[in-house]
Amino acid sequence: MSEQSRRREALDYHAKPQPGKIKIVPTKKYATQRDLALAYSPGVAEPCLEIEKNKENVYKYTTKGNLVAIISNGTAVLGLGDIGPEASKPVMEGKGLLFKIFADIDGIDIEVDTKDVDRFIDTVKAIAPTFGGINLEDIKAPEAFEIERRLKEELDIPVMHDDQHGTAIISAAALLNAVEIAGKKIEDVKIVVSGAGAAAVSCTRLYIALGASHENVVMLDSKGVIRKDREGLSAEKLEFATHRKIDTLEEAMKNADVFIGLSIANIVTPDMLRAMAKNAIVFAMANPDPEIAYDLAVSTRDDIIMATGRSDHPNQVNNVLGFPFIFRGALDVRATKINEEMKLAAVKALAELAREPVPEQVNIAYGETKLTFGKDYIIPKPFDPRLIHTIPPAVAQAAMDTGVAKKPVTDWESYEEELMDRLGSDNKLVRLLHDRARRNPKRIVFPEGEQLDVLKAAQYVNDEGIAKPILLGNKEIIKELMQEIGFEEDNIPIIDPKTDEHEEKKKRYTLQYWEARKRKGVTLYDAERKIRERNYFAAMMVNEGDADGLISGYSRAYPSVVRPMMELIGKANNVSKIATLNLMMTGRGPMFLADTSINIDPTARELAKIAQMTAVVANMFGIEPVIAMLSYANFGSSKDEKAAKVGEAVRYLHKFYPELKVDGELQSDFALNAELHQNKFPFSKLAGKKVNTLIFPNLDSANITYKLMKEMFKAESIGPIMLGMNKPVHILQLGASVEEIINMTAVAVVDAQEKEKAEKEI
Numbered sequence: 001m002s003e004q005s006r007r008r009e010a011l012d013y014h015a016k017p018q019p020g021k022i023k024i025v026p027t028k029k030y031a032t033q034r035d036l037a038l039a040y041s042p043g044v045a046e047p048c049l050e051i052e053k054n055k056e057n058v059y060k061y062t063t064k065g066n067l068v069a070i071i072s073n074g075t076a077v078l079g080l081g082d083i084g085p086e087a088s089k090p091v092m093e094g095k096g097l098l099f100k101i102f103a104d105i106d107g108i109d110i111e112v113d114t115k116d117v118d119r120f121i122d123t124v125k126a127i128a129p130t131f132g133g134i135n136l137e138d139i140k141a142p143e144a145f146e147i148e149r150r151l152k153e154e155l156d157i158p159v160m161h162d163d164q165h166g167t168a169i170i171s172a173a174a175l176l177n178a179v180e181i182a183g184k185k186i187e188d189v190k191i192v193v194s195g196a197g198a199a200a201v202s203c204t205r206l207y208i209a210l211g212a213s214h215e216n217v218v219m220l221d222s223k224g225v226i227r228k229d230r231e232g233l234s235a236e237k238l239e240f241a242t243h244r245k246i247d248t249l250e251e252a253m254k255n256a257d258v259f260i261g262l263s264i265a266n267i268v269t270p271d272m273l274r275a276m277a278k279n280a281i282v283f284a285m286a287n288p289d290p291e292i293a294y295d296l297a298v299s300t301r302d303d304i305i306m307a308t309g310r311s312d313h314p315n316q317v318n319n320v321l322g323f324p325f326i327f328r329g330a331l332d333v334r335a336t337k338i339n340e341e342m343k344l345a346a347v348k349a350l351a352e353l354a355r356e357p358v359p360e361q362v363n364i365a366y367g368e369t370k371l372t373f374g375k376d377y378i379i380p381k382p383f384d385p386r387l388i389h390t391i392p393p394a395v396a397q398a399a400m401d402t403g404v405a406k407k408p409v410t411d412w413e414s415y416e417e418e419l420m421d422r423l424g425s426d427n428k429l430v431r432l433l434h435d436r437a438r439r440n441p442k443r444i445v446f447p448e449g450e451q452l453d454v455l456k457a458a459q460y461v462n463d464e465g466i467a468k469p470i471l472l473g474n475k476e477i478i479k480e481l482m483q484e485i486g487f488e489e490d491n492i493p494i495i496d497p498k499t500d501e502h503e504e505k506k507k508r509y510t511l512q513y514w515e516a517r518k519r520k521g522v523t524l525y526d527a528e529r530k531i532r533e534r535n536y537f538a539a540m541m542v543n544e545g546d547a548d549g550l551i552s553g554y555s556r557a558y559p560s561v562v563r564p565m566m567e568l569i570g571k572a573n574n575v576s577k578i579a580t581l582n583l584m585m586t587g588r589g590p591m592f593l594a595d596t597s598i599n600i601d602p603t604a605r606e607l608a609k610i611a612q613m614t615a616v617v618a619n620m621f622g623i624e625p626v627i628a629m630l631s632y633a634n635f636g637s638s639k640d641e642k643a644a645k646v647g648e649a650v651r652y653l654h655k656f657y658p659e660l661k662v663d664g665e666l667q668s669d670f671a672l673n674a675e676l677h678q679n680k681f682p683f684s685k686l687a688g689k690k691v692n693t694l695i696f697p698n699l700d701s702a703n704i705t706y707k708l709m710k711e712m713f714k715a716e717s718i719g720p721i722m723l724g725m726n727k728p729v730h731i732l733q734l735g736a737s738v739e740e741i742i743n744m745t746a747v748a749v750v751d752a753q754e755k756e757k758a759e760k761e762i
């Protein structure tokens, strides 16, 4: 992308469809006069009086506890310098967005038009009652030091200048890991720090607290190396002034192990990098453009461990990884400050998290094959969903240990649940599914073992204890691919149905298959050939109890995989037709949609059965189904046979499954809008209820709807989940993502558990 189009894209992003990046949305009902009487006068007086009696009640009745002010005067905006309060607003709004998406904190930007330290402090103190925390941002040194110090002393809510401490925490975690990867010791490394401002000073202090040697640091500002013999140094610069008789960055870089850039763009040259020690560590963190461009640095030396503040290269060392989670932990225990112990706890948690195996969804989010701890992955990625339940508890615990938590956590398990819920119910549901699978993992056969994405999913479910994979395909190819993704597991069965191995098993499957199909035109010879095909072999494995479930369809069109499954495995006893559902993660919560893939124009009875089978699966996910039978008409408003068919299906359901919360026929708006539904059809079984299951009258409408939701609203989908098969067999959509394959595998495991339970009951 050219520089010009990148610029245009950034400007359009901010300008359209409405200017800016955040807005305020009410959290309470406001539709009726009664609601307004509660939200505002007279009802609002009650919480006011409660808070007047006890100020702490402000946390109970208002947004204070989750509201953070992001305050700047625009004097050190990124590496752009003193561009003024208005020009800093996009950055501050950006931080508001990041607070929200990563930690569910409401961050409000406040730009203050003053460079006077006292005036700035007075302004922040005057507005502090509104907020649960204060994030100071992009205020230049040395004013930033005094502003933060005094506000911390004078306020009883957490105050953190993020450029100082957020940056220090993240870069310290990255440095600890980088030093280890480089085979060095923090105590020994020679560190050059370019910049002597808010970020540089705090970062260096923290590195020293973590073991770096004061003598090994050389710091530079806009005038060059900060030497002890220089006149007029501020207290902070004097703290890091060196006795060495050098003046320039070029001199400082000779044999240095670490370069820390918190200054301005493009001041480091390739020659300077070449002069550094072996396995040099270079954190060029100036934003938006680093002290040396990433590509230039890595092409200069191949032993370098390189990081920047940007998201478009490996190793983004940026305070975005810290502030959302540090404030989350501090707010949750109502900490009165963010102290050293809390910062160190965050450093440790972040550094350790980078060493853990990376969830596949992070690989996907960053378009990576396999992120692993090493030179190109020294620090977690901001979109890592583990951050929310790893960093805040560490910070909260440290706050409690040091006596600054006014509301300590008492139940850590439910606190972690609450943290995970902050990222939405989708995560919760998927977690529930994976947890259920993990309780009793089953053997799942993957006929498409030669596909990289299938292997990655198999690796994940194996590592996570969700399933015990069995892989079908060419052994050599599979092993090579496994090695490529680091799937080093010798105990995974790999079977190639095309070779002469497993002769006895193949003979058994052939005879079974022939037995079942010999009166349907299949000869023994046909059967022998079919069993060498992976999907047939896999289906026979499930039939014969050599596997508990099957996942296929990644590389072939849906119908061509359904066919052998129907031939070999068939329907469950009480089922006339199989069907499928998709579980969609939507803004209003999880929704079940059926039949999305098989029955083109089901009869009334078939529709009723689809609804009943869908209800069973919803219960399996721990959700009580509330089912709308959809049509273009409402409760008999059209006499047309298409609408009447849905009405008839509802009558079946009411008669044979009276316990189900189901009604219709219904138009989709009446199905989804509980209030509209209640007003017009108070007699309905669904009146006042939140519908979570939609049964469509035909395949056209169901398939089109679920794919539209997926593409237009980026709704995540689990499915199509097979309904009514005799065994746990699930067919993927062509080209399903690794995440989808993982989730479908978990579905197959839970399905196998349920079928096992049902058999035992019989």
Ligand SMILES: NC(=O)C1=CN([C@@H]2O[C@H](COP(=O)(O)OP(=O)(O)OC[C@H]3O[C@@H](n4cnc5c(N)ncnc54)[C@H](OP(=O)(O)O)[C@@H]3O)[C@@H](O)[C@H]2O)C=CC1
Pocket (backbone or CB within 6 Å): 075, 076, 077, 078, 079, 080, 138, 139, 140, 141, 162, 163, 164, 167, 194, 195, 196, 197, 198, 199, 200, 220, 221, 222, 223, 261, 262, 263, 264, 267, 285, 286, 287, 288, 308, 309, 317, 318, 319, 320
């Ligand atoms: N990646 C990240 O997460 C973060 C990155 N940063 C980046 O760090 C930089 C500094 O931010 P911050 O500390 O808040 O700002 P400050 O204004 O407080 O500090 C800027 C410092 O850079 C120094 N400087 C300017 N030009 C040069 C030069 N040619 N060589 C060496 N030093 C120079 C200034 O020197 P002098 O004292 O002489 O004026 C000053 O000490 C910015 O680029 C910012 O984007 C900041 C926070 C987080």
Ligand SMILES: CC(=O)C(=O)O
Pocket (backbone or CB within 6 Å): 077, 078, 079, 138, 162, 163, 286, 287, 309, 318, 319, 320
């Ligand atoms: C990332 C950040 O806070 C800065 O560059 O100022």
Ligand SMILES: [Mg+2]
Pocket (backbone or CB within 6 Å): 078, 137, 138, 162, 163
């Ligand atoms: Mg900043």
